[in-house]
Amino acid sequence: FDVGIGQDLGTPPNYYVSIFDRRNGQTYAQIGRGVYGSYTGDEEYGKANTDAVLIQPNFLEMSVHGLLNDFLGRGTNGDDDLTSCQSLKDCSDVSYCSYSGDSAVCTGSNVCVCSRSHYHYALDEAIVPAPNNYTGMFLISSDDEGISPAYSEPYWDSNIGVHVYRDGGENGAWALGAGIVLAGAWIAFTIYTKRALRKEKLY
Secondary structure (H helix, E strand, C coil): CCCCCCCCCCCCCCCCCCCCCHHHCCCEEEECCEEECECCCCCCCCCCCCCEEECCCCHHHHHHHHHHHHHHCCCCCCHHHCCECCCHHHHCCCCCCHHHCCCEEECCCCEEEECCCCCCCCECCCEEECCCECCCCEEECCCCCCCCCCCECCCCCCCCCCCCCCCCCCHHHHHHHHHHHHHHHHHHHHHHHHHHHHHCCCC
C-alpha cells in the first residue's frame, strides 16, 4: 500500500504533533471499509484485498527514519558492494542483510541497506487504542498495575500545564511535619533575635 509521505510541516515548519491518530503516526488496521486503532470485531481480517495494518508517520519522522537507515544500514559494506534500487521490490533478493537477521530497504540514496531504524510509540504501555474505534481514541489498559505514572512523550514542553510528582508515601507526612516545625522555629528565632538587637540598640 502507498500511504503517502505523511503530514507536511508547512512553511514555516510547525512541530506541534496535533492529535495522535492515523495521520500523525498511529498504527491502524484497515478492515473492509473501516479504519480502526485496534480491532477485535467479528469481521475476518484478510477477507478483502484492501485489509492491512498500516502506519503513516509525518514527513519529518519519515525523513529522519530514512536518514538513520541510510547511515546505520550500510554496516561494513562499501558503496560498491551495495545493490542499487529504485523501490523496495528491488531489495527483495539482497543477501547481505540476512546474515544479521535484518530486512533490506531502499533508501533515498537509491541503494539497498539493512533496516536498522525503527519507529516506536512515545506512549506509556498503559495507554492502548480503544478497540473497534477510529484512531485517536485511547483507554487505560485493564492490565496496568498502576505502579508508575502513565506518560506521554510526543510533545515535551515546560508550559503544557501538566506536572508529575513522585508519591512521597508514608515518609511524605513526616517530611512535611518536620518542614513546618523547622520553619516555625526559624521564624521564632528571627523574631527573638530582632527584638534582642533592638533592646541593645544594635538594630
